[in-house]
Every structure is written in structure tokens, then in C-alpha cells.
Amino acid sequence: MENCLPNLDSLQFVLHVLGGKWKLHILSILYFGKKRFKELEREIGTISPKMLIKELKDLEAAGIVYRQTFNTVPITVEYSLTEDGLTLKPVLDHVNEWAVHLKQKVNNRNKRATR
């Protein structure tokens, strides 16, 4: 296994970091630029504040998202992508190309199977 997907560990780490219902959604919004907490909440629409905090903390711990606070009253918190978050974009685009193709095929197969 040394020469084939040698860093299984790292791959699983990424799947773990990006897995779940909201992480990719959050990233897809942050690729447009930094956002305040409330803006993220509004744009996602169906996420609870508690869950959004948790997901953002995970992304921050992984070094993908950067959290900046401003000494305003009330305090302002802004989220943006780190350099690693930005370099993830072309990688996700590559996965996406493959994914769109695969999903289309799976959908077609399922349609045929239910006819």
C-alpha cells in the first residue's frame, strides 16, 4: 500500500474535516469573501446558531477558516478563509468535476432501475 494513496490518514482527515451537512456550504459562501456570523446564518438559512458555531470552530481548528473579532459594541465577529482554505478551492473544483459526472451516472442508473 506504500505507493497507492500512501497518506490514507491525511485523506481520511480531510473527509472528516469537510464531512457533515454544513462545512462545504459554509466554505462555498466564504469563497465569495469574509462574512459576519449573522450573515452566514442568514445565507445558510436552515442552520441553528449552535450548529453554525460548532462547524465554524471545526473549520477554524483545521486551519481552513480564520475568525477575527472587532472591539465594537456589540462585538463583531468576521469569518474568512485562511491561505489553506483558499488553496482548497481548486482541489474541491477537481473533486467536483469527477463528482458531477459520477452523480449523473448514479441518478440515471436509479431512474432506469425504478422504471
Next chain:
Amino acid sequence: MENCLPNLDSLQFVLHVLGGKWKLHILSILYFGKKRFKELEREIGTISPKMLIKELKDLEAAGIVYRQTFNTVPITVEYSLTEDGLTLKPVLDHVNEWAVHLKQKVNNRNKRATR
């Protein structure tokens, strides 16, 4: 969101398909060539037969793994990668490059934090 990660749905589908503890491990073995069920079980080492069957069925349903049975006694079952499974390899290599780099940074940060 239309122009940024436009197929979130497909990306989430891939994370779902490849998520979990075993899928990438199974793929990493099948990238070396087809394997019988027992061979896969032995090479992974710590997976239960029931779980291995489930994971292989998921990969088969996603069109990534191909299952072939031979009319021997007892019946022989061989698993190999489909064309889509094979085209996934360079995509995973790309994710891997980014993942190795990120994981290293996260590990270094954690080491510094526990000093």
C-alpha cells in the same frame, strides 16, 4: 453561490460515498488490482465481514467498485474498480497533496499548543 462550488450537492455526495472508516482503505487496496472478498478482509485486518460487505455494497451502488461472481464451488467473488473508480485515483491524489500539507500544519500547531 451559483459560481462558487456550484455543485455542492455532488461534492456532498462524494464525501458521503467515500466517508466512514473503511472506504478509502478498500479503494487503496483495489488500486493494486482485483481482489477476492477474503483477500480484502485479510489485507484490511480489522474489519468485520458484515461491515466489509456493507462498505463494498455502498461502493458498488455508487458505481466505483465492480463485483463479479464466478460459478465455482464454493462461489468466488471478485472486486475490482470500475472506470469511474480508476478515474477517481488522480482526483484523490490531488486531495491528498493538499491534505498532507494541512495535516502537517495542524499537527505542528497542536504540538506547540501542548508544550
